[in-house]
Amino acid sequence: MDATYEILHGFFPAIAGWPTWAIAALCAALPLLACFTFMSLTPLVYVYAERKVSAFMQDRIGPNRVGPIGLLQTLADTIKLMFKEAIFPRGVDKKLFILAPILVNVGAFMPFLVIPWGGRLQPASTSASST
Secondary structure, three states, rough: HEEEEEHHHHOOHHHOOOOOHHHHHHHHHHHHHHHHHHHHHHHHHHHHHHHHHHHHOOOOOOOOOHHHHHHHHHHHHHHHHHHHOOOOOOOOOHHHHHHHHHHHHHHHHHHOOOOOOOOHOOOOOOOOOOO
């Protein structure tokens, strides 16, 4: 958190007069935002690269219609999938059927809850008792 504060203070010296709780919230939110942005955008890059490589191997053009050189194709596919009809198998518990992918994604994001943003980016202790 100290490193984040030093970076922020270097860019915005006026934050030195802010309340401590606001600085702490900002210093905690920025690494979270950076991590979430990284985890959200990298799959877009991977899917685009996979489609271009697959198209090259199959002697096709690949995605090139949506956005500049096809960069927004994955986003267009995501929007298309969001508006598709939800189909549930017969006899399935609908709440659990919807909740299952959410639980899987929560499990994927859980390791990022403990990010060692200590002074000088040193690892922080995650144990219950500090010995």
